[in-house]
Amino acid sequence: MSVQYVSAAELIDSDTESTSPFPLNMWYVAALSSELQDKPLPRTLLNNHIVFFRTADGKASALEDKCCHRSLPLSLGTVEESGIRCGYHGLLFNGDGKCIEIPGQDKVPRKALVSAYFICEQDHLIWIWFGDKNNQEPTCLPPSYPVHNAPEYLFGGDVYHYDAPYQLIHDNLLDLSHLGYVHLHTIGGNAKLHMTAETKVESDEKTVRVIRHMPDSVPPPTYSLAYPFTGKIDRWQEILFKISHLEIWTGAVDAGSDSLENPNRDGFHMKGFHGITPETETTCHYIWTMSTNPKNDPKETAKKVIEQTRLTFDEDKVVIEAQYKNMQSFKHNKMLDIHVDLAPNRARRIIETCLVLNSDVLEK
Structure with missing residues (x-):
């Protein structure tokens, strides 16, 4: 499966040569575990618009809060057993950001993806990784508590x-x-x-x-x-x-x-x-x-x-x-x-x- 993960470095505007105004290559606290119930949780972190949700298996996920079809925030949709469904035309995305269903259409294009974030749930907390362009994937575990x-x-x-x-x-x-x-x-x-x-x-x-x-x-x-x-x-x-x-x-x-x-x-x-x-x-x-x-x-x-x-x-x-x-x-x-x-x-x-x-x- 192709998973498109997003890095904080992708927000850098190369034309202005600006960089993130926040420290990178670290885990930040995104939410309390108790916040993820049966509804999407929208949250902007380090200028990133993100939607958090929990599927039926208990796994927490975080995606860019924008449907790849017509850009409606996914946080305005609904959480289902296998993912989050867009509230505009019903595209269903799993925790990796892959579209797994388009209502009324048998074939799902390979490009039907939403960027995903690396998160980790431990000690009743949800942590999210923000890395630079060289450290898109986590280089360490989140802090323990x-x-x-x-x-x-x-x-x-x-x-x-x-x-x-x-x-x-x-x-x-x-x-x-x-x-x-x-x-x-x-x-x-x-x-x-x-x-x-x-x-x-x-x-x-x-x-x-x-x-x-x-x-x-x-x-x-x-x-x-x-x-x-x-x-x-x-x-x-x-x-x-x-x-x-x-x-x-x-x-x-x-x-x-x-x-x-x-x-x-x-x-x-x-x-x-x-x-x-x-x-x-x-x-x-x-x-x-x-x-x-x-x-x-x-x-x-x-x-x-x-x-x-x-x-x-x-x-x-x-x-x-x-x-x-x-x-x-x-x-x-x-x-x-x-x-x-x-x-x-x-x-x-x-x-x-x-x-x-x-x-x-x-x-x-």
Whole structure:
């Protein structure tokens, strides 16, 4: 079977010698597994219009969201047992993008194809590969996230659309000093403590790691709701940045009851997965989950923790979209850096380096 796979490099306009504005040769988070039900899922990722669907055998697929006949978005069609059917003239395409049926016509032309994308479903997440012209096929496996399969955790999540560039969300998640101001009624706590917390930042060519400890602090509302703390707490925030996503482990133990250096520490845990995937240069998708380990009435408490998380992210969304709107209004004003910007600035340098590599590939 001839399968026509699409590469991000195919979007390059050779006349203008422009290249992708996003890092390539990597897996991005495309969707939560739970999003693929009995209907097509349209999503624009890295300027690519894509339709995702799941066939009767449970396999997830991703095609260019355009019928090869008259260009109607396939996402306006229907999902059937063996593929997705165009909602205009009924052409049926399988997961490889091959047309397998044209109503009223016995012969299906060999050119009746729709470009397919390499995707991988694991850990309750759908990953999609975007490569340059030399790496159309994946060169590695997607990142793993075993927390979603760990029996000690319960998780839930959602997908947000942001009218803001994806790196502004990176900035927000790498700088948790804002919690005391933006999230006062959920996971915030003492604002001064957040701004002065002992913070350690490490980085290499691909990752940034941030470790923040706040010993002997008052538990914020979400923590008190979910865990039977006896008084003050020793609190931690550990952030791992990768270009495709961030992993954030926050939590607390009763003050003095365990070492915050202990990787197997007890207490209340919130393990967040944050897939930040560009839609365009100025918009993005935020695909998130929160895993937690409540002690009392686990299912109901986890439900409350996830809802509190949702409220927190609602607050972030208002701030970040307002921030970007104001940045557009004051384009010529330079922004000031302060001490909390170390980790976000390192993440931006990693992305800048990747974009230079994109340009090098184009020139070759």
